[in-house]
Amino acid sequence: MLDYFSIFTLGGSVLWSHEWNGLVGNPINALVEECLIDQRATKKVFKYSSQSVSYTLKWTQNNELGLVFVAVYRSVLTVPYVEELLKRVKNRFEYVFLDSQRDYGDFSSTFQDVLARCEEERTSRVAEVSSSEEGEGEASSPSSLDIEKDAVMVEKPVEDAVNDLSLGEDTGGEEASQKVSGGFDTDKLKALRGKKKGNKSEKPQACATSSKKPSSSTGKAKKGGRKWGRWGNMDDGEQLDYTNESERLENANVEKATGKSMMDEDEDEGEVVVKETSWLGGMMKNLNKKINVSGQAVLEESDVKPILETLKDKLISKNVAEEVAQKIVNTVESNMVGKKLTSFTRVTTAVTKAVESALTQILSPGRNINILQEVEASRREGEPYSIVFIGCNGVGKSTNLAKVAFWLMQHGMKVMIAACDTFRSGAVEQLRTHTQRLGVELFERGYEKDPAAVAKEALKKAKESRCDVLLIDTAGRMQDNEPLMRALSKLINMNNPNLTLFVGEALVGNEAVDQLTKFNNRLIELSSQDQPHKIDGIVLTKFDTIDNKVGAALSMVYISGAPVIFVGCGQQYSDLRRLNVKQIVSVLLS
C-alpha cells in the first residue's frame, strides 16, 4: 500500500501530504533532484533506497500551475492503481488549487474518496479480467505470468482488509464489507492458483460461479449498477460485438469522408467565401500562436513538437548521442506542454530557451568539485588524496593523468603516480617517461600483478612519503570485458579512492552511452559496499580534434550524471582546461 502521498509546488512548498507510514530518508528530495533538476522528467517511475528500505515513487506534474504529485510506496509491493490515482488526484486538485491558498487540509476527504474508488475499481477489474479469462479457458491458454500478476493484484485488498482489522474498529460497516470482499478475493486467489497448477480443463465454469457468488451480493450493492457480467462469456460477446460495430462505424466514416471531399471539389467557390470572412481572425490566431501577444496562449504538444524536432536534429548533428538527444527533447516537451507563455515571446524562442536552460542544468556540476580545495582538506588530515583514472583503450588515460599531475604540481602539490596497468606491455615504461619529464615519483610493481594490490601498496607508500596526491593509472578496457571490469571494481572497492575519473574521447558519438552506462553499472553492481563508488567526474580528451562537434560532453554528462572536470586539448602538459558550460551550450545550439 502507499506510504506517502504529496502535492507540492515547483517552488518547494508542500501543499498537501498524507503519510501512512513514516518514510526512511528523503525520497521526495531525491526525486526532485534526479527527475526535475537533472532533466530526467520523462522518467515517471523513480526508485529510491535508504538504509535497506527501497521505495518506488511515481509522479506526475501540472506545468500550467507548477504542481507535482508524488506517490511513494515500498518497492516490494505492487500497487497497480497508482497511475490512475495520480491522474484523478491531479484532476481533482486542479479545481481546488488557488494561488493564494496555503492550507489544503480539506482536500484529505476528497483524496480518501478518490483512493477508495481507485482501489475498488481495481478489485473489480481484476475480477472482470479473471472471469473473462476463465471464459476463454481452453481456447487461448493465458500465460501463467499474467495470472501471476493478477493474483498479486488480488492479494492487495486482502492485505488492506487485514491491516484495517488489526488497526482497530473505528469504522464498523465499511470494514465488514471490506472483510467480505477480502474473503471473496482469497477464494478467487485460490481458484486462480488451482487453475495455474494445470487443471484448466477441470470445470472452469464451476470455478467461476463459486467465486462470483459472494461478489455479486456485496460488490454489486456497493458499486451500484456496475455491470460486470454474471458470465464471463457474456462479457466477451459484448466485447466482440463492440469491435464489430466500431469497425462498421469506421467504414461508414470512410464513406462519409470520401463523399465530402468530392463535394468540396465541386463547390470550391463557397469555400473561398468562408475563408474571406474569417481572414483577419485566422491571421490573428496565427499571429498569436507565433508571437504570443495576449500572454494567454497555453502551449500544446503540436506547437512544441516541430521546434523540438529541429533542435534535436541540431544536437545530433553536433555529435550528441541520439538516445540522449531524444531524452532531453522529451523532457523539455513534458515540461513545456501546458505552460502559459509570457507576453511577447515566440514559441520558438521559449522552447529554445527551455532547451538552453535544460542543457545548462545538465552540464553544470551537481556537486561542487574543487579538486585543489579537497586535496588541501585531506592534506590537513595527513592523508594522500587519491584519483583513479578509468576508461577504454587508447582514450588517453596516461597522457591526461600526466597533465593532471603537471597541473597539481604547479599548485605546489607533491604528486605520486601509481602504475596499475599491469596488463598492457609498455604501459609502465610510458608512465616512467612521463614521471621522468615531470620529476615526480613513480610507484610500480612491474607486470602480471594484481592491480588492486599494487594500488594498495602505492597508497601506503604515498602516505609514508607524505605525498599530497596519488594518481592511479589503470589498464584500458572495453566495457564488455567482464574479467577486466571485475578487476577494476576490485581495485576501486579495495582502495576507496577520493575521486574516480572516467576518461573518454570527445570523438565518441552514440558509443558514449554504452561505455558510460556499462562502466557505471558494473562499478555499482560489483561493489560490495552500501554506498558504491560511481564515476565522480569525466575527463574529456582529444577536445582539440572535434571542432564544433562537442556533443560527447553532453552525452557523457547526461548518462553518468557526473560533470566534466578536465578537458584535454593538445599535446603539451599544459593543455588541460576546464569546461565552459555556457560556451558548450551555445555551440550545441548554434
Place this chain on the structure above:
Amino acid sequence: MAEEFVRVATEVTNVTTARSIGLAELVLLLLVIVCCAYAITKALLLGQKKRSLLLIVGPASSGKTTLFKQLQYGEAPSSTVTSVVPNEEDCRVRQGEGDQGQTVRVVDYPGHVKLRSGCDAYLQRAKKIVFVTDSLVYNDSDSVREAAGFLFSVLANPGVLRHRVPVFIACNKSDRMNAFSVEFVKRRLEKEIDVLLSTVGGLSDTKGGGDDLVNITSVGLGEPFKLANCLSKVSSGAMSALKGNLKTLKPYLTAA
C-alpha cells in the same frame, strides 16, 4: 524583439491596406496596436534592472523556502521540498507588532548546485542579500566547503561588488540543540574561503578564459580573509525560520 514586432506590424498594415478595410477590421486593428503598445511598455519596464529585491540564497536544504514563507505569511509551512524554481512575492516586513512595515519584493532562489548559474540574474537586481546557512552542518567539511564556495561566489559577483550590496549571513535552525554558534560558523566560513582563495585560478576554460583572483576585501590578498573586511557589508545572526525567530534578521530587512 522590438524590430521583430515592427516588422510584423508593418506586415499587418500592408496586408490590410491592400484590401478594402471593413470598419470592424479597422477597430480590431486599432485594438491590436493599443495592446501591442501596452505590452511593449510592460516588457520594457520589466527589462529594467532596478536593484529592489531582497534575495534569499544559500545551499540546498538550509531553510530558504521556509524563511520565504515565514516572511510572506508570518508562519512557517508544514514542510518543504527541494525547490526547482524561484519563489517571488511582495512581502510586508514589520519590525514589531504594531508596526505598519514596508513592502519588499522577496525572491527565494533554489540552492541546488545545478541551478546556480541562473542565480546571477537575480544577484544583478538584489538590493539586499540574505545568505541562509544551516548551522547544524558545520562539523561536516563537505557542507562547509559548499557553503563557503557559494558565499564567496555571491560576494565576488561583479554586480554585488560594484554596488556594495550588503549581505546578511543567517545561521538558520538555531532552535536546535546541536546548532553551532554564529561565531563558529563565521570562523569556519572565513577559513574555508581562505583555502578557496589559495586555490582559485588554475585551469583556464575551453573558451580560453580563466577565473581571475578578485579581491573582495579592502585589505591585501595576502592577509587572512575576514568577513569584516569585505567590501560589501557583511553582518550575521542566528535565527530560526521554522520557529519564526527572526529577531536578528529584522533590523537588516528594515534598514534603508
